[in-house]
Amino acid sequence: MDGFKLISKHRKSIMGLAAIFILIFHGWNIRFSNVFILGNIEGFLKTYGYLGVDIFLLLSGYGLYYSMENGKLSTYYAHRITKLFPPAIVIYAVMAIVGKRGLEFFVKAVTGIGFYTESIYYCLWFIPAIITIALLYPFYHYIMKAFKDDVLFTMFALTVWFILTMALKDVMRGDLYGFTDRLPIFMIGVLFASISRQKKVHFNIKTWIFILLLCVTGIYCNHLYTDEGIEFIVPMSGCFIPAVLFSVPFVLLLAGLCELLQTKGPLKSVFKGIDKILAFFGGFSFELYCVQEFVIGNVRYYLLSGMGVLTANILSLLAAVICGYILFLILNCYKYVGKRH
DSSP, X not given: OOHHHHHHHTHHXXXXXXXXXXXXXXXXXXXXXXXXXXXXXXXXXXXXXXXXXXXXXXXXXXXXXXXXXXXXXXXXXXXXXXXHHHHHHHHHHHHHHHTTOHHHHHHHHHHSHHHHHTOTTSSOTXXXXXXXXXXXXXXXXXXXXXXXXXXXXXXXXXXXXXXHHHHTTTTSOGGGHHHHTTHHHHHHHHHHHHHHHHOOOOOOHHHHHHHHHHHHHHHHHHHHHHHHOOOOXXXXXXXXXXXXXXXXXXXXXXXXXXXXXXXXXTTHHHHHHHHHHHHHHHHTHHHHHHHHHHHHHHHHHHTSTTSOHHHHHHHHHHHHHHHHHHHHHHHTHHHHHHHHX
């Protein structure tokens, strides 16, 4: 079993699970704290659901590598621009109009000026972050190809990143580390795609055990950072070592588990159905991210303020999913029209 190639096969499903993690992290209020199993699951997702962003970045690096390898640069940019900018423009326009934030907010949000000059949390930080990465990635890709050894180049790039991070420790605005500390996991995603494309790497039982131990170590490091306040070398280090140690092995484990459950055992059809549900969420994960905080916040405030916690949780998350999917359908309707003709 080649774990690197399995990421490609199950990428959309894993992306869907990451989207659900982020959705729960943003929109679920604690309800089952006194219920042993449910309380533990709920508490874990509410505390560490933000790691869905790191999973998303790993998979983005994986996908962008293949996009560059399989098409022209003009095709790459056309696809990225039409994929990323329309949802961002729509949600920023809605927030500017409904929230009465005005034209200045809209311009700063769409262009990323607010992100880079004021705070990454100016508005939905992940949107300008992923747009920046997507627009600049071709330069990284071409340099990597010129280097010829992708593993060695990734090690070099990570070393340069670390040196710059430490050198700018007292210079760069602190909140920007919430973005830049996540660049290593994107680079690792690119490397995984390169390996999967160029060679076959067999994962035996010892490999999977090692990956599992890495994931457990990542969970523990996230606990140390989140609950104990322990830093790991760089500023905002929870977005670096703990995130990498959890997200990288977790993606590999999940890809292997998806393959195993869908090919062996009496419940193959059940797990194939679950895989399709996750892939459904993965298909509009970016649109879902764009709308969720705005939709959940407003639905809770205006419509669900008098309801119980569980009911409000379910209905607000459902509203976010529906709005995200509708936005996806509207912005991609031209594709379906083209297929019919």
